Amino acid sequence: MRKKNKILYNKFSREDLEKKNAVENFERTTVSFYKYVLIDDPLGLREELYIKWAKLKINGRIYIAKEGINAQLSCPKPKWNKFLKSVHSTKGFEDITFKIAVEENQTSFLKLAIKVKKQIVADGLLDNEYDVTNVGTHLSAKDWNDCINHGATVVDVRNHYESRIGHFLGAIKPDVDTFREELPLIKEKLKDKKDEKILLYCTGGIRCEKTSAYLKHHGFKDVNQLHGGIIDYTKQVQENNLENKFIGKNFVFDDRLGEKISTNVISTCDQCGTSCDNYTNCKYVDCNLLFIQCKKCKDKHEGCCNNDCKKMSNLPKDEQKQIRKARKRPSLNSFKKSIRPKENITERNINT
Numbered sequence: 001m002r003k004k005n006k007i008l009y010n011k012f013s014r015e016d017l018e019k020k021n022a023v024e025n026f027e028r029t030t031v032s033f034y035k036y037v038l039i040d041d042p043l044g045l046r047e048e049l050y051i052k053w054a055k056l057k058i059n060g061r062i063y064i065a066k067e068g069i070n071a072q073l074s075c076p077k078p079k080w081n082k083f084l085k086s087v088h089s090t091k092g093f094e095d096i097t098f099k100i101a102v103e104e105n106q107t108s109f110l111k112l113a114i115k116v117k118k119q120i121v122a123d124g125l126l127d128n129e130y131d132v133t134n135v136g137t138h139l140s141a142k143d144w145n146d147c148i149n150h151g152a153t154v155v156d157v158r159n160h161y162e163s164r165i166g167h168f169l170g171a172i173k174p175d176v177d178t179f180r181e182e183l184p185l186i187k188e189k190l191k192d193k194k195d196e197k198i199l200l201y202c203t204g205g206i207r208c209e210k211t212s213a214y215l216k217h218h219g220f221k222d223v224n225q226l227h228g229g230i231i232d233y234t235k236q237v238q239e240n241n242l243e244n245k246f247i248g249k250n251f252v253f254d255d256r257l258g259e260k261i262s263t264n265v266i267s268t269c270d271q272c273g274t275s276c277d278n279y280t281n282c283k284y285v286d287c288n289l290l291f292i293q294c295k296k297c298k299d300k301h302e303g304c305c306n307n308d309c310k311k312m313s314n315l316p317k318d319e320q321k322q323i324r325k326a327r328k329r330p331s332l333n334s335f336k337k338s339i340r341p342k343e344n345i346t347e348r349n350i351n352t
């Protein structure tokens with residue numbers, strides 16, 4: 001085991017990071033990219049990239065595994081060319097392409113975090129359950145629209161809290177919290193459609209790589225996937241003036257929690273029921289529940305999911321710490337990432 005080098009990790013508190021980012025005098029570009037490629041020494045690559053990217057003031061969340069890299073990050077615009085060079089000069093990364101976010105935001109990531117993982121997307125699959133070199137056909141936005149018009153089955157391979165605020169009209173949207181649960185469920189839902197045209201989509205395309213390989217392995221004959229995911233679809237729709245078949249918001253895994261794709265708002269506030277698609281995490285840190293909250297409710301409940309959390313978050317920090325310590329499980333929602341629209345949020349009891 002290599003010794004952890006202290007310099008290679010973020011050491012600032014959230015408050016300090018927010019202050020630091022607020023005084024930046026340059027703009028940032030938010031991008032994501034991934035590649036399935038054999039990486040011999042993930043830890044070595046992690047340290048190499050951390051040193052290079054910290055220097056360029058890159059913020060983001062990057063996973064490196066033996067099977068490849070998966071990154072979401074924001075790069076200062078003046079450093080963009082240097083960043084491109086650092087990626088394309090890395091062995092195996094020469095042909096990586098980037099998906100640039102539609103909405104620019106200075107604060108999409110607060111710090112740089114590069115983690116070595118077992119897989120770049122946690123899917124729970126065994127190696128013999130798929131062949132990543134045998135994936136579905138990649139479709140451009142135009143071909144994707146054509147296939148939908150011809151009645152192909154569309155499947156959202158994201159989690160329920162993602163499809164809740166935005167999706168392709170008529171898509172199958174599995175009610176799951178994780179990608180692990182997703183795969184067997186999709187296979188089950190599609191079991192009578194092994195000879196039909198299947199269209200898969202996700203945020204940036206990475207989950208479709210595994211899903212399409214998995215479905216093909218299980219005998220599905222006509223598996224297709226949206227090239228570059230919703231992010232690239234939106235770009236192609238705008239650039240080529242195509243019909244936009246995606247309604248609502250694209251959920252993104254940074255501090256923005258969503259990117260507007262169409263003007264429709266397809267979800268409602270979990271507290272008052274008015275039309276809203278703004279996700280938030282409960283302000284009480286021990287809860288951190290992901291839910292939809294409108295501006296009015298945000299003010300009324302001080303950013304919390306219910307009164308108990310509001311009371312708790314107003315206690316002195318030390319007292320909160322004591323309560324957390326006395327509880328057996330690490331956090332209130334360690335088994336529950338987000339709520340379902342049908343649940344009554346005010347009835348959740350934080351002491352249970």
Ligand SMILES: [Zn+2]
Pocket residue numbers: 269270271272273274293294295296297298
């Ligand atoms: Zn509300």
Ligand SMILES: [Zn+2]
Pocket residue numbers: 282283284287288289304305306309
């Ligand atoms: Zn809460």
